[in-house]
Amino acid sequence: MNPLKATIPITAVEWSDKYFRLPEGSSQIAGAWVTQPLQVALLNMMTNDSIRLLAIKKSARLGYTKMMVAALLYLAEHKKRSAVVYQPVDDESDAFVVDEVDPVIEEMPIIQRIFPDWNVKSENNKVSKKVMIGSTIDFRGATAPGNYRRLTKQVLIGDEVNAWPLEVGKKGKGEGNPIKLALQRLKGASFPKAIFGTTPTVAGNSHISNILEDCDLVFRFYLPCPHCGTEQVLEFGERDGELKEYGLLWDDTQSTTEKKSRTAHYKCVNTSECGQSFHYSDLTKMELAGKWIAEDLTWTKDGLQFFTEHGYRTQPPKNVGIEINALYSLNLDGWGEIVAEWLKAKGKPANERSFINTVLGQDYEDKSSEKLDDEILFERREKYKAQVPERAVFLTGGIDSQRNRYELFVWGWGPNDEKWLVDKQIIMGDYDKESTLKLVDKAINKTYKRANGTEMTVARWCWDTGGIDPDIVNKRSKKHGLFRVIPIKGANVYGKPIANFPLKRNKNGVYHTEIGTDTAKDLLYLHMENDPLDPASEPDGLMHLPINDDICDKFTCQQLASERLIEKSVSGKKVLRWDNEGRRNEALDCLVYALAALRISTSRFGINLNELAKTPSTGGSSSNIDIEAIGAG
Incomplete structure (x- = not known):
């Protein structure tokens, strides 16, 4: 008689207060969820079948992400609705699943009952897909055109839509507005539901403001x-x-x-x-x-x-x-x-x-431009207590190749992309001379001390092959470890993932990786807006710079702030693209490469910064363990 059982309908608020759980680590207060008065109408609107589209223009500190996850799981379990969740880029989509979705499912037996593979990695349980009994949830980034194809869903959730590109597709062959492309996924659904939410950005380039203008009513x-x-x-x-x-x-x-x-x-x-x-x-x-x-x-x-x-x-x-x-x-x-x-x-x-x-x-009324003032960055520099600050638990590096020098920047990382500039080295000499490359070898293997005296090495490097003979970098990758030093080149197509790490070696025997530089810069320039010296600033994405002219002088800050969004014409359309307009930008490029090395580490090699942060004193050994695992691989 089980097939004849009927589930008594309850609202999303009732369901969440009964079943939803906040896990340790991803929530300030762990345990049973209690819907706050402000959240009642929002959570119910997210799941009200009569409302086809809900657009939320919001501040931070309202518990929006938790409400979004609760609504997603309620719709999957209680209403058997399949969904797709879009984050600005693929890497953020992966991080959203690892940090927000998987820990919640581990605390919720009601979801585990409809999700047989919840505690094992399988084709039915990936960072990109969760296949449950009666529903499937896909997770995608919003920059790649392919992420909008071959999906038919009943629920669409677009998170932080103001960080989405203004258009998606190849240069010269744009495929259009990502909001409209995403809404196509709901065609034919019996109860279509689209939820768009974001913190605002700049007036005039705001997806959420455009969506609100088309809404029937704004509450x-x-x-x-x-x-x-x-x-x-x-x-x-x-x-x-x-x-x-x-x-x-x-x-x-x-x-x-x-x-x-x-x-x-x-x-x-x-x-x-x-x-x-x-x-x-x-x-x-x-x-x-x-x-x-x-x-x-x-x-x-x-x-x-x-x-x-x-x-x-x-x-x-x-x-x-x-x-x-x-x-x-x-x-x-x-x-x-x-x-x-x-x-x-x-x-x-x-x-x-x-x-x-x-x-x-x-929305911020920007009366000048999108350029970040390098003087502001210089004023925000901080005095570190050690070479590697306490919350930096993992080190990656970027190497920029020039005909007469190599520039290397080392960045320390904490959870949610909080970052610290740890070191800068400029090695002068002919790029193809062994004497120059031996100095680069030494820099690659340099160690850095934490306040407690433990030492860390850089776990992974991304080395630019543009403008020089790529075989030089290929040989160094084989020398230092194929997964430790990764040859890279920037993608010439807008909207690529930050790091498209291949599954197989190329014909040169290395894992040559394409870097979505525009995607990375979209994210990094958003991060740079937040002031690390402001006690009220959330740590997520904060960029810390040391008061040390050998590592971070005014010239370094100028390079980090060297690019701006300028209007260009692509296939007759006006689009915004990052451009350094002739200014030096090696520091920014190396930050992009270090971010790519981090994304490869977390998505391909299982590095979990939240877990490392729980025992920061072992950060150095964690990095070393990673290198040993790479060597064994």
């Missing part, structure tokens, strides 16, 4: 003032350098940032009749009474039932937009945290942009 979260009951959207209290009459405010007469942040309060928008202030401690109660209200005054509290302005039931709109910022977050120490973050960012364009994007959830 914002209105909270009642605890004094007068006036419903209002939470807004930041400074505009154009002046404090407003309402919003998140502070006493600007205080002498220090810390003292100012302690006075953080929210003044009611109803300044004529109320004008009173409320505080972060009131936020939970206010959110429990809050409503999501659209521009035509349609509203909902739970994302399931929708009402007109006059309280009559109405059908949910098919295409829904959401705008939400970090002032609503219940994961803060208080609103003073946001005030302090703004006061520290103020006057620094890159930091102001990061605040506007990640805290206020708004």
Whole structure:
């Protein structure tokens, strides 16, 4: 009689509160998931069959990624819906599965029951695909045209869509807007569902803003003032350098940032009749009474039932937009945290942009260009306590080849692409002379000390073959280890994966790897926007530079910031491409190569930076073990 059993329908919020688990390592608070008041309507909208498209323009700190994973698994288990999840690039897609999806499944018996291969690697359980009973989930990057083909799904999730390219395809043969290509995957589905979410970036180049313009209605979260009951959207209290009459405010007469942040309060928008202030401690109660209200005054509290302005039931709109910022977050120490973050960012364009994007959830109005100021990078340099800082648990390097020299840069890595520049060496001499190459050999095998005295070697190098005889690098790869020193060349096609490591040796007997340089630069320049000296900055993607002119002088910073997005014409279309416009860029190229070496290490050789970070004192031995394994291979 088992086939006759019927599953009693429950909502995504009910299902998540009952079954969803937050694992150790990938969550600040591990254990059973509890849906916060802000998250109720969002999670239900993600799974409401009446809503065909949901676009969320958001800040950080709202638990969006966890909601997305919960919705994905709910739809797979409870509604038997097959899905595809797109991240900006293939490498980030792999990292998303390893860091966010697999650890959750390990904690959820309800998913394990429909996923026989959940604890073994097989054709049915890969970083690119999970085949369950009744549903299949695919994971892809958004840059390669092939990732949009041969997929028919009922659910499409596009994460961090503002980091997606403006178009996909080969130079001179673009295949179009990736959002439209992704939506094609839903053609013919009985209950099509598309979810797009992102932190905003720059106005004018924003996928999410374009999607919101096409939505039927855009909802914002209105909270009642605890004094007068006036419903209002939470807004930041400074505009154009002046404090407003309402919003998140502070006493600007205080002498220090810390003292100012302690006075953080929210003044009611109803300044004529109320004008009173409320505080972060009131936020939970206010959110429990809050409503999501659209521009035509349609509203909902739970994302399931929708009402007109006059309280009559109405059908949910098919295409829904959401705008939400970090002032609503219940994961803060208080609103003073946001005030302090703004006061520290103020006057620094890159930091102001990061605040506007990640805290206020708004597009940044860029009045100049996309170029990152090298002076800002130089000002952000830090004093390391050791050659290899504590959180850097894995070393990779990039080698740039010139006719009269080799330039080598070593980078240390922590979880989620946090990175530290560890060393720079410039070896002058004819590129093909054995005496020059022996100096490169010595640099490749150089060791670096941690604060506790343990030594680390560079686990993997990517060595550029462009502009010189590739056979020189091929021979050095065989000498140092085929998997330790990898010959590379940049792809001449936009949208390639950061590292397309081959499964077999080429005719020269080496693993020559193609590097998606544009894809890497898209990611790295996003990372560079965040200030490592700001205590409020999330560690993900942070770039740390040492106060050491031998390793990182002004010229190095100029090279790291050497490229900018400029408009070019490709097949009659206006597209943006990275271009150094004649400036020296060896430091940036070597960072791209070091990132490629990291991606090869994590995707092909099982290096897990989260696991290494749990025992950072053994970082050196971990790197050495990796090298020994490579030699054995």
